[in-house]
Amino acid sequence: MDLEFLQSMDVQILVGVGVAVLAILVAAAYLFSSWKPKGCLDPENFRGFKLVKRQQLSHNVAKFTFELPTPTSVLGLPIGQHISCRGKDSQGEEVIKPYTPTTLDSDVGHFELVIKMYPQGRMSHHFRELRVGDYLAVKGPKGRFRYQPGQVRAFGMIAGGSGITPMFQVARAILENPKDMTNVRLIYANVTYEDILLKEELDSLVAKYPGRFKVYYVLNQVCCLSHVAIS
Template identity: 40%
Template sequence: MKALFAAAATGFASSFCYNRELATCSAAKSPFSTTEFRPFTLMNFYDESHNTRVFRFALPEADMPLNLEVSSCITAKYTGKNGEAVIRPYTPINKSDQRGYFEILVKRYDNSKMTTHLFSLKKGDTLEFKGPWVKIPIKANQYRHIGMIAGGTGITPMYQVARNVLRVPKNTTAISLIYANTRKEDVLLGNELNELMETCPLFSPYYVLSQAPSDWMGGVGYVNKEMIKSVMPPPSSAADSIILVCGPPPFMEAISGDKDFKTSPPSQGELKGMLKELGYMQKMVFKF
């Protein structure tokens, strides 16, 4: 299922990740709209883990570029039998200039109407999407060091950022990731993250399992202050570094405090948790 992870962490290298592909998006218009939902056809899907699936939707034309600004999400909508519209945000995991299709990674929850609907879709079915919505614009060389702390499906915006920053030929931005899960089989995008680690010396992932096997080489238990101090850029680097956080609500509360959902859209909310206790400033942390 996954080729797991040659090492739990690697040192930062001074060289950059070389990629022959284009580093910037085409100037062509977006296949999405921010004012209306548009239907997209499901091309294919595959199981990423025992409870997550990657869905590939076709763009209107086979050679149309995705043109997705990093980091962005899109919103999916379907209408239930009772006429109720169900809307949920998802993060495409493609390269920003991917042509012909986009992919989203979705975890199934038994009490979720949207994921139940998504997992019932067959090839050729359609689902409506709207957007994209830029969460925080991030480009190669914008920061000296990007730190990422993710739990579970919170890896999706991190992978979008890492994949698109590290593939720029003259990128010098280092990216370090702490990625927490329960079990080894819960790790998502393991092959893709491993490939980034092997091909991009400036990418350094550190995996943490709360239920680790005896031969596990990464972190064991829950993300703690020592892990953060060891892997993340320090609080003193606020001028040229940033830390991105994404995960389920209890994870967010422990790391940074969750966003403030009293507003629409939600605001960043007060910085709390371990990052505040370690001396990080609000302006250095972004919560997805």
């Protein structure tokens, strides 16, 4: 076996090793890009999440921030779906009600609920009593609707009062996805200007995505109907 043959064998081995390494790197990159962290929700059992911040937005509306197990954890809620929250009413009886977080899985480590608390609301009582450090029992995801990016050219929404939260979630998901060019139009009705939830956040989306997102605020005051359009 001469020297020239040995050198050619070495080259072939090196090329083979290089191709194998390249294949491994490509496969690893694909797996990493397609990998999604496991969500914290359980569709069958309630799990407790710690309240770490409570911000009063108005006399009957508050934003509740709940901590996930780690700073990189995600809730794991598909766009357009909701969670079930369990608590106790003023009589100590168990009550379960659906809510939609205003955060997405891109907001890692926590999730937020914007809650309007009604005087006679059974679950409203539970949220009024929640203090930082308490735990909220949550189960999910729930719901049949799942938004698919790019399925329509324009997405129309109509919401009233606290019903804005699922619309806000979907609007954020559409607008913040660089691959989704869907336009969003939202009609949002309330009794008074002070009743408008997430107005600052909605106006911020309008400013950040001009032309793609428009909100039409409708107010009902003393039998008079007025509206303000944001373009």
